[in-house]
Amino acid sequence: MRKFFENESGATAIEYGLIAALIAVAIIGAVTTLGSNTSATFNKVSAQLG
Numbered sequence: 001m002r003k004f005f006e007n008e009s010g011a012t013a014i015e016y017g018l019i020a021a022l023i024a025v026a027i028i029g030a031v032t033t034l035g036s037n038t039s040a041t042f043n044k045v046s047a048q049l050g
Helices: 002-006 009-049
Strands: none
Touching: none
16 A cells, blocks of 8 residues: 555656646647748738739
8 A cells, every 4th residue: 555655656647648648738829829920921021012
C-alpha cells in the first residue's frame, strides 16, 4: 500500500498532459490570429488591384 501512495508517475503524466493541452491552445490561438491577419492583408491587396 505504501508503494501505491509514493508512486508519482500518474501525477507526472497528468501534469505533462495539461502542459501539452495549454501549448495546443496557445498554438491554436496564434494560428487563428495569424490567419485573420493574413486574410485581411490579402483582401486589402485584392481590393487595391481591383
